[in-house]
Amino acid sequence: MNIFALEVWDDEGQKCTFYTVRWDDSDENETDRFFDKYDAIPELKTATQQLLSFVLDSVGDDYGAIDALFNRAENEVTGLPNTGRVTVKQILFAYPNFPLRLYALRINNRSDIVVLFNGGIKSAWTNQESKDIHLKWVEACQFAKRIEDALKDGEITIDENKRKIVSTSGDDEIFL
Template identity: 80%
Template sequence: MNIFALEVWDDEGKKCTFYTIRWEDAADNETDKFFNKYDAILELKLATQQLLSFVLDSVGDDHGAIDALFNRPENEVTGLPNTGKVKIQQLLFAYPNFPLRLYALRVNNRNDIVVLFNGGIKSAWTNQESKDIHFKWIEACRFAKRIEEALRDGEIIIDGDNRRMLSAAKDVEILL
């Protein structure tokens, strides 16, 4: 029995293709759930839009999933946005006390394929202490482990020329 599908979330960026997770029989994928939920909260609308711009513009179009922007390792996943002050060319990426965390996986540490999961409000110093994101972080780590296992076992293959992941049968539908 399949538990979740790995599907394209956005493939229009110049530098990076984004995937996401959809639970079996779910209407919305995990990344859309995150952005829809926090965009609807007035106090978090600006932060949500900044994070969406970071993902689509900075990572997707401008720089790709480079180490400098994926510098917040949290076990099997990376927390977005980046931590600290990061200067790339003339741009400074700094998100002090940023209220949201979105979890991501750079597939095989590539700069051009990323899986986005869900996330939440970062309300404490650690993920374990942040009530809103603790479960989402654990869930993202489990998804990441399963995806990495499928890559190692050949259930998922990478078409690097097209920034795509495919099932072993070379189908775009990936069920894990």
């Protein structure tokens, strides 16, 4: 796998800090690429905005990355939004036939640090059959494995007090 940067995407939520990845030779991170691409498609604009609200409001501010909202396990990553009908504190989260998937990794299964990747249109029953997202899903799984290996090997650690991922080398930027 090529070198990529692990960088903060949004750290203003009350419950969760979001990270993303950016290829070393790219100016735009993978999560922004996802939202920019699908927000520009008129028939997907509403779904894109619903997913952005789910991430920033429901996960970022209201509940964090709790199991109920991260219940769509897809190998090393989780597909967002959640699957099925989930009620959290009297709020129903249901996304039947939702057209988009955004892939994410909860760091050490914590509810307060999530890495968001890319995704796409869910056009078939499985990721393997969905032409638009299959490669993004494989890529997200590879990113997730590399991040988890870096945590296990001590290349990066969690700053518990600041809800932050830090490089053990002391660098401000994290390249994996």
